[in-house]
Amino acid sequence: MFEGITRGLSEALKKLKGRGRITEENVREGLQAVRTALLEADVNYDVADAFIQRVTQQAVGQEVTKMLDPSEQIVQIMYNELVQLMGPVDAKFHFAKDRPTVIMLCGLQGSGKTTTAGKLALLMRDKYGKKPLLVAADLQRPAAVEQLKVLGQQLGVDVYSEGAATPDGKGPNPVVVCSNAVSYAKKNSNDLVILDTAGRLHVAEMPMDELKQIDKICKPDEAYFVCDAMTGQDAVHSSKAFNDALDLNGVILTKLDGDARGGAALSIKEVTKVPIKLVGVGEKLQALEEFSPERMAQRILGQGDIAGILEKVARVQSEISEEERLRQQKKLEKGNFTLEDFRKQFEVMAKMGGMTELMGQLPGGLSQMIPEGEDPEQAVKRVQGMIDSMTKKERDDPDIIDMSRRRRIAAGSGVEPHEVKQFLGQFDQVRTIMRQMANMSMWQRMKMMMGMGQAGMFQPGAQMAKAKIGTGHRKSPKERAEERKKKRKQDKKRK
Amino acid sequence: MFRAIFQKIKQGLAKTRSLFGSVAELFGIRGRVDQQFLTELEKRLYLADVGTFATQEIVTRVRQAFLDKEINGDVKQFVKDQLRSLLTDASPGLRYQPSGPTVVMIAGVNGSGKTTSIAKLIKLCKDEGKKVMVAACDTFRAAATEQLTIWSQRLDCEIVKGQHGSDPAAIAHDACEKAKARGFDVLIVDTAGRLHTQTHLMRELDKIRRILTKQIPGAPHEVLLVLDATSGQNAIAQAENFKKTVECTGIVLAKLDGTAKGGAIFGVKQKLGLPVKYVGVGEKPEDLEPFDPEAYVEALFE
Ligand SMILES: Nc1nc2c(ncn2[C@@H]2O[C@H](COP(=O)(O)OP(=O)(O)OP(=O)(O)O)[C@@H](O)[C@H]2O)c(=O)[nH]1
Ligand SMILES: Nc1nc2c(ncn2[C@@H]2O[C@H](COP(=O)(O)OP(=O)(O)OP(=O)(O)O)[C@@H](O)[C@H]2O)c(=O)[nH]1
Ligand SMILES: [Mg+2]
Ligand SMILES: [Mg+2]
Numbered sequence: 001m002f003e004g005i006t007r008g009l010s011e012a013l014k015k016l017k018g019r020g021r022i023t024e025e026n027v028r029e030g031l032q033a034v035r036t037a038l039l040e041a042d043v044n045y046d047v048a049d050a051f052i053q054r055v056t057q058q059a060v061g062q063e064v065t066k067m068l069d070p071s072e073q074i075v076q077i078m079y080n081e082l083v084q085l086m087g088p089v090d091a092k093f094h095f096a097k098d099r100p101t102v103i104m105l106c107g108l109q110g111s112g113k114t115t116t117a118g119k120l121a122l123l124m125r126d127k128y129g130k131k132p133l134l135v136a137a138d139l140q141r142p143a144a145v146e147q148l149k150v151l152g153q154q155l156g157v158d159v160y161s162e163g164a165a166t167p168d169g170k171g172p173n174p175v176v177v178c179s180n181a182v183s184y185a186k187k188n189s190n191d192l193v194i195l196d197t198a199g200r201l202h203v204a205e206m207p208m209d210e211l212k213q214i215d216k217i218c219k220p221d222e223a224y225f226v227c228d229a230m231t232g233q234d235a236v237h238s239s240k241a242f243n244d245a246l247d248l249n250g251v252i253l254t255k256l257d258g259d260a261r262g263g264a265a266l267s268i269k270e271v272t273k274v275p276i277k278l279v280g281v282g283e284k285l286q287a288l289e290e291f292s293p294e295r296m297a298q299r300i301l302g303q304g305d306i307a308g309i310l311e312k313v314a315r316v317q318s319e320i321s322e323e324e325r326l327r328q329q330k331k332l333e334k335g336n337f338t339l340e341d342f343r344k345q346f347e348v349m350a351k352m353g354g355m356t357e358l359m360g361q362l363p364g365g366l367s368q369m370i371p372e373g374e375d376p377e378q379a380v381k382r383v384q385g386m387i388d389s390m391t392k393k394e395r396d397d398p399d400i401i402d403m404s405r406r407r408r409i410a411a412g413s414g415v416e417p418h419e420v421k422q423f424l425g426q427f428d429q430v431r432t433i434m435r436q437m438a439n440m441s442m443w444q445r446m447k448m449m450m451g452m453g454q455a456g457m458f459q460p461g462a463q464m465a466k467a468k469i470g471t472g473h474r475k476s477p478k479e480r481a482e483e484r485k486k487k488r489k490q491d492k493k494r495k
Numbered sequence: 496m497f498r499a500i501f502q503k504i505k506q507g508l509a510k511t512r513s514l515f516g517s518v519a520e521l522f523g524i525r526g527r528v529d530q531q532f533l534t535e536l537e538k539r540l541y542l543a544d545v546g547t548f549a550t551q552e553i554v555t556r557v558r559q560a561f562l563d564k565e566i567n568g569d570v571k572q573f574v575k576d577q578l579r580s581l582l583t584d585a586s587p588g589l590r591y592q593p594s595g596p597t598v599v600m601i602a603g604v605n606g607s608g609k610t611t612s613i614a615k616l617i618k619l620c621k622d623e624g625k626k627v628m629v630a631a632c633d634t635f636r637a638a639a640t641e642q643l644t645i646w647s648q649r650l651d652c653e654i655v656k657g658q659h660g661s662d663p664a665a666i667a668h669d670a671c672e673k674a675k676a677r678g679f680d681v682l683i684v685d686t687a688g689r690l691h692t693q694t695h696l697m698r699e700l701d702k703i704r705r706i707l708t709k710q711i712p713g714a715p716h717e718v719l720l721v722l723d724a725t726s727g728q729n730a731i732a733q734a735e736n737f738k739k740t741v742e743c744t745g746i747v748l749a750k751l752d753g754t755a756k757g758g759a760i761f762g763v764k765q766k767l768g769l770p771v772k773y774v775g776v777g778e779k780p781e782d783l784e785p786f787d788p789e790a791y792v793e794a795l796f797e
Binding site (some may be wrong): 044142144 | 606693730755
């Protein structure tokens with residue numbers, strides 16, 4: 001998607017490179033792609049339009065420098081604008097001094113309120129030293145009370161409940177339960193009360209009135225709107241209605257552990273001006289994080305959650321023994337990236353899960369390993385099969401693999417000889433990239449991950465970026481081995 | 496029957512009309528089909544989550560057929576017909592097996608409305624005179640089993656369940672045995688919510704499916720993916736991955752009683768050909784309706 005944005009922009013701005021100023025006309029066409037991308041990311045239509053307007057205004061009249069591609073300039077503007085719109089983050093919590101602080105969670109059905117209540121209780125206890133009381137104020141949904149009790153039990157946190165209502169609406173009243181809970185908290189020395197209210201539609205009058213009642217009687221210090229990150233255009237309606245009813249203090253965006261682009265974050269912020277406080281990134285109770293406008297901006301623009309991926313990589317890599325990692329890094333530095341290492345990388349990636357998503361975000365050579373339409377898991381198995389069919393010697397020095405070896409490997413792994421050849425060609429590319437990566441700064445690596453440039457851009461004189469031009473003569477493995485040796489020598493000299 | 500939802504959707508829409516005009520209003524405009532009109536049309540389709548593909552498709556077709564012509568009932572009918580043509584035909588609903596239990600597996604992302612939809616399906620099947628059993632295969636989420644248990648009690652239906660944290664495939668196995676032995680007509684299998692990007696959880700779902708197939712020939716006969724009508728374009732990715740893993744046979748579009756229009760089903764149909772079988776229009780067991788594409792398109796317009 002991000003590629004789509006940049007491509008659209010660079011097409012439209014090609015003529016501009018290196019001279020003149022950006023004009024509205026130049027920009028308009030280019031921003032069409034951005035607009036579509038935002039809409040595909042579920043940013044509200046009007047919000048997307050307003051956003052494009054603002055970016056256009058800022059871009060128009062900007063001097064085009066020789067150093068930057070105009071499209072990069074605009075991407076930068078967009079990114080900054082997005083970050084600004086979704087920020088600033090207000091990560092602080094304000095606690096009352098002389099009485100229990102009351103936090104109320106509300107939102108549509110199934111958005112994640114109850115789970116988030118559990119997550120908040122854990123955060124408040126462990127990070128802020130609070131003694132929270134969870135309040136089961138959803139008397140409606142079957143087993144909603146039970147669900148909160150189980151979470152409380154898992155965490156060892158107090159839960160207040162008066163049971164559930166009967167299907168015909170008899171039994172305790174949520175407003176009364178909440179107000180009783182606050183009194184109970186004082187007696188029970190709970191300095192924090194978290195109200196888990198029932199899910200409700202913002203257009204349902206009675207339930208919304210009930211929420212206003214709770215608000216009036218319990219006077220929560222904080223009212224948070226819990227919203228599913230997968231929400232589409234409707235996010236503006238629901239968030240506005242809840243904000244109108246309650247004067248929200250914050251938004252918690254849940255289920256961000258999936259691949260939703262999360263345009264709702266921008267829409268909600270635009271419409272309500274209420275800061276996004278926290279994000280839910282999993283079903284486990286630890287999976288609650290501070291909101292980062294920078295990450296969210298990357299995500300909406302479709303750059304992939306770079307920081308997230310880096311973290312994920314780091315996490316998985318720490319699973320591999322430190323020693324192994326050091327060894328690999330040393331090898332990488334030496335440019336000795338073997339098939340054995342490649343295999344391990346692949347395994348690491350497989351472990352991280354979400355191959356399809358991940359592959360899209362890796363530098364060129366790697367994603368090409370998977371032919372379009374093929375199941376990534378299947379492709380990984382295929383590649384592993386080929387590597388498994390090689391001898392140790394071949395794995396350490398694939399350059400020795402000639403026709404007959406290729407046939408043997410193909411037979412051993414149930415693929416065609418030309419597939420082995422193709423794979424080795426791709427591996428060769430990856431090896432070059434890896435060698436370059438070893439010398440790159442973190443920023444350069446990230447840029448590369450983002451697919452913002454070909455590897456060659458950062459490495460003047462690098463061999464890989466050159467487009468392959470057919471010479472009519474396929475080099476023998478031996479010839480290629482010779483060439484490689486030469487290259488290695490050159491690389492060493494350059495250092 | 497669809498009238499009811501139609502009414503509900505209308506009510507919801509009436510409340511938001513102050514925010515955004517409806518598609519229908521657009522056709523009240525006097526004048527000619529020009530760029531401004533087309534942009535307005537595009538906007539209203541996008542606002543219904545219809546998504547880029549179907550929206551562009553329809554705007555292009557309208558431009559080709561009506562540019563510079565007067566805005567009138569023909570244009571309106573044309574847009575309706577186009578929208579309708581991008582949806583599947585009305586679906587026959589659950590297909591019961593001539594003999595042995597009909598197995599219906601339910602899947603979807605977290606909180607989309609699976610368990611509640613099962614309550615609704617229990618009622619539907621029972622109303623059709625079937626003997627229904629449910630399998631509580633969500634052993635992960637807190638009190639998920641209790642939730643389904645309460646529904647099964649209220650609806651007077653048999654339930655097979657296991658310990659929290661136990662293997663859902665084992666419960667599925669157990670349920671198949673019981674359903675066969677005791678002559679149940681329908682077995683509905685609840686599963687834990689999972690994001691389609693979670694490979695290991697998708698594999699677990701596949702495992703449940705395989706157990707069902709092994710125990711009862713041809714099972715699961717229906718695999719219904721529950722989509723939340725409030726979700727936007729991500730619903731397409733969900734459908735894509737769930738279909739790949741468990742070969743869904745249809746969609747239940749839940750929570751259509753709010754202001755969201757669930758337009759993502761256009762993308763789901765276009766990309767995957769999956770039909771919407773039912774729509775959820777409330778939290779009670781009776782709040783389920785068979786999907787009627789004509790009425791849906793009408794409702795989009797109102
Ligand atoms: N993957 C993922 N799942 C989540 C997250 N937060 C909540 N869930 C899941 O979403 C589903 C719904 O969560 P609940 O906490 O029950 O939602 P709720 O808003 O309380 O629902 P109602 O009370 O029925 O309106 C459950 O399956 C949760 O495990 C999250 O951040 N990531
Ligand atoms: N308004 C409305 N609410 C619904 C509808 N279907 C389900 N819900 C509500 O949505 C919330 C989540 O529903 P569940 O059936 O628990 O969802 P689920 O997919 O089983 O959730 P997990 O098992 O946690 O993944 C509950 O509060 C339901 O009452 C519907 O059609 N309309
Ligand atoms: Mg809840
Ligand atoms: Mg459920």
